[in-house]
Amino acid sequence: MSRKFHLLIAGGGASGALLALNLLRADAAKKWTITLAERSGHFGGGLAYGAHNRAHHLLNVRVKQLSCFADEPGHFHQFLASTARTVTPDDFVPRSYFGEYLAHCLQQAVQQSEGRLQLLHDEIISAVKHGDEIRCGTASGVDITATHLALACGNLLPAPPAAVSASSEVAAHQAYEKNPWHYDAFNHLPAQADVVLIGSGLTMADLVCELHSRGHKGKIISISPHGFLPAQHQPPQPAWPSFGDEMLAAGDLGTQLHIFRSQLEKAAAQGIGWTAVTDSLRPYLQKLWLQGNDGWRNDFMQHLRHLWGVARHRLPPATAAVVYECIARRQLTVAAGRITAIEAHAGLLHVHWQPRGSSETQTAIAAKVINCTGPSSKWLSEGNTLVKQMAAAGYIGYDRSALGLNANETGQLISANDEVQHNIIALGPMIRGVLWEITAVPEIRKQAEMLAETLCR
Numbered sequence: 001m002s003r004k005f006h007l008l009i010a011g012g013g014a015s016g017a018l019l020a021l022n023l024l025r026a027d028a029a030k031k032w033t034i035t036l037a038e039r040s041g042h043f044g045g046g047l048a049y050g051a052h053n054r055a056h057h058l059l060n061v062r063v064k065q066l067s068c069f070a071d072e073p074g075h076f077h078q079f080l081a082s083t084a085r086t087v088t089p090d091d092f093v094p095r096s097y098f099g100e101y102l103a104h105c106l107q108q109a110v111q112q113s114e115g116r117l118q119l120l121h122d123e124i125i126s127a128v129k130h131g132d133e134i135r136c137g138t139a140s141g142v143d144i145t146a147t148h149l150a151l152a153c154g155n156l157l158p159a160p161p162a163a164v165s166a167s168s169e170v171a172a173h174q175a176y177e178k179n180p181w182h183y184d185a186f187n188h189l190p191a192q193a194d195v196v197l198i199g200s201g202l203t204m205a206d207l208v209c210e211l212h213s214r215g216h217k218g219k220i221i222s223i224s225p226h227g228f229l230p231a232q233h234q235p236p237q238p239a240w241p242s243f244g245d246e247m248l249a250a251g252d253l254g255t256q257l258h259i260f261r262s263q264l265e266k267a268a269a270q271g272i273g274w275t276a277v278t279d280s281l282r283p284y285l286q287k288l289w290l291q292g293n294d295g296w297r298n299d300f301m302q303h304l305r306h307l308w309g310v311a312r313h314r315l316p317p318a319t320a321a322v323v324y325e326c327i328a329r330r331q332l333t334v335a336a337g338r339i340t341a342i343e344a345h346a347g348l349l350h351v352h353w354q355p356r357g358s359s360e361t362q363t364a365i366a367a368k369v370i371n372c373t374g375p376s377s378k379w380l381s382e383g384n385t386l387v388k389q390m391a392a393a394g395y396i397g398y399d400r401s402a403l404g405l406n407a408n409e410t411g412q413l414i415s416a417n418d419e420v421q422h423n424i425i426a427l428g429p430m431i432r433g434v435l436w437e438i439t440a441v442p443e444i445r446k447q448a449e450m451l452a453e454t455l456c457r
Contacts (some may be wrong), residue, residue: 007351007455008136008146012038013046014201015428016152016440017102018448021068024109024117026452033116035144035300036398039123044102046154047181051425054183056209058235058316061200064089064096066441068105070449081217091235092316098441124149125385127424134423139385148455151405151413151426153384158377161198163342163351170342175349177370183210189368193218196351196364199372200224200334205315207370208332209322221364222331223353224373227336228310232320233275240276241268243305244284246292253299256288278311286443289436290409297401312437338361342369375429377403389415395424403433408443411451425451 007023009016020036036043042050059066066306067075076091079101087093109118112387124135127149136144155178162169164178171178177185180203189195195211197204210219243263250256260277267277281288292300300308315323326332336356351364376382380391380398390396395418399406406414411425428444437443 003031005148005455006091007032007034007148007150007388008134008144009034009036009152010042010136011046011152011154011388012036012043012096012119013152013154014044014049014102014156015430015444015448016048016150017044017106018068018441018445019150019427019451020117021105021109022452023447023455024113025069026449027116029456030114030116032455033118034113035118035120035122037120037122037138037147039139040120041121042078042103042319043106043119043140044104045096046100048154049095049099049102050098050446052181052183053081053098053099054210054213055094055096056319056322057206058092058215058319059098060092060316061238061441062090062321063087063093066101068102068445070445073074073158078211078303079104092233092278092318105128106221111172113350114228123385126389128393129395129424132423133201148423148425150451151387151424151430152428153387153430155375155429156379156382157376158199158371158373159378159382160371161339161342161373162372164340165346166347167342172350173344173349175344175347175366175368176342180370185368185370186214189216191215191217193367194365196349196366196369197222197372198224198339198369199374200227200229201309201372201374202230202313202315203372204429205230205319205376207328207372209319212322212326216366217331220326221366222332222334222372223337223339223351224334224366225336225338225356226306227334229323230313230315231275231310233314234273237273237276240272240280242280242283244281244287247281247284251291253292253296253304270433274311275314282437282442284408286435290434294400301401312397313440330377377432379405379430382413394423396426399431399433402431403436404429404431405433407431407434409434410454411447427451 016036020034063077067073069075123139123140124136128135134149146446149168204222245260247256263277264274320357339353341352349366349369352361352392354361379387394416396413405426407426411427413421413424413426427447429439432438
């Protein structure tokens with residue numbers, strides 16, 4: 001009789017859902033049982049795709065790229081059609097639609113799994129290894145024994161800017177919002193009030209759309225070191241031939257950048273846009289990051305990270321239209337600069353900042369200041385109770401770039417003593433430092449498929 005295994009997944013958002021679904025599908029021998037634990041009780045959505053997202057918070061990936069299963073690329077589109085939503089495979093739809101889709105897939109999987117998949121409304125708060133088993137505790141006091149544990153905790157909230165950390169009064173102030181996905185923070189904001197958004201990426205754009213949808217009239221200023229806005233998605237273009245192998249063979253960042261620019265020039269000469277060239281590299285991005293030594297990674301992070309983010313993580317056309325409209329009517333200013341201090345004055349915050357290339361300080365007075373700087377990478381100090389406990393036990397540590405948890409490229413975690421733990425895994429944004437491009441659904445799905453294949457061998 002073959003051995004039976006039990007996978008406990010801590011986190012029921014997109015990463016956890018994709019792993020559970022792909023493992024069930026790959027497990028032809030039916031040797032796995034799976035417990036998917038989520039403290040909120042809402043499975044599939046998480047922060048990124050939950051019902052708190054409004055209709056104007058759009059996915060920045062087209063419908064045709066978002067199936068749970070690589071061999072069924074139309075799966076998400078078919079679900080949307082079954083709900084009487086008229087969309088095309090090339091559309092950008094509300095993020096909550098994808099959360100609904102994941103929840104639907106999970107419920108179907110539970111019904112068809114013959115008891116092999118259980119959805120648990122609870123939080124995993126501790127894990128202790130005992131031989132080949134892992135004994136886990138939950139917030140409700142239940143003990144669970146598993147053969148394997150998967151961390152699928154999604155993203156952390158943004159790390160507080162230095163100017164916020166320097167003042168406990170500012171950090172606790174009613175006008176400061178540390179959670180950029182807490183849209184109810186705008187419920188009592190006067191329509192004429194001014195707002196400062198710290199950061200200029202996709203999250204900033206979502207907040208501009210949120211304010212726009214509420215009819216907000218006050219000034220909005222986005223402040224970030226470079227002042228770069230994400231690029232806009234272009235209409236679907238012909239596929240550009242891959243040149244990833246040439247990039248891998250080049251090795252050094254300077255040569256790779258030269259190759260990339262030459263490909264852009266070739267595409268432009270044929271009337272093909274830069275987005276097709278960028279997208280042709282997508283299957284090679286993790287390989288390029290894995291191949292890079294510390295010097296390569298440092299150079300990339302220092303010189304190209306922000307430019308790559310602009311090109312790679314793009315705005316849906318409808319979101320871009322709102323952002324550009326607000327800029328055109330001078331309601332929104334996107335500024336490059338450094339925040340030097342934030343001071344509390346009664347119900348307002350005074351944000352002091354230096355424009356890039358200037359020594360003069362400007363001050364923005366805001367009724368709401370929102371941190372949109374991107375998810376923190378300080379997992380061992382800012383992670384949830386489970387992550388902190390596992391760090392204290394030495395089960396987990398940072399990767400060499402300190403961008404997330406240390407793991408091999410499959411996702412099996414590496415302990416503080418540099419030992420690969422074959423029965424403790426992580427997937428999604430938690431291992432960004434290992435794979436770099438692991439925050440979007442297509443890459444998370446690919447990792448979930450790889451993990452499922454590994455676990456079923």
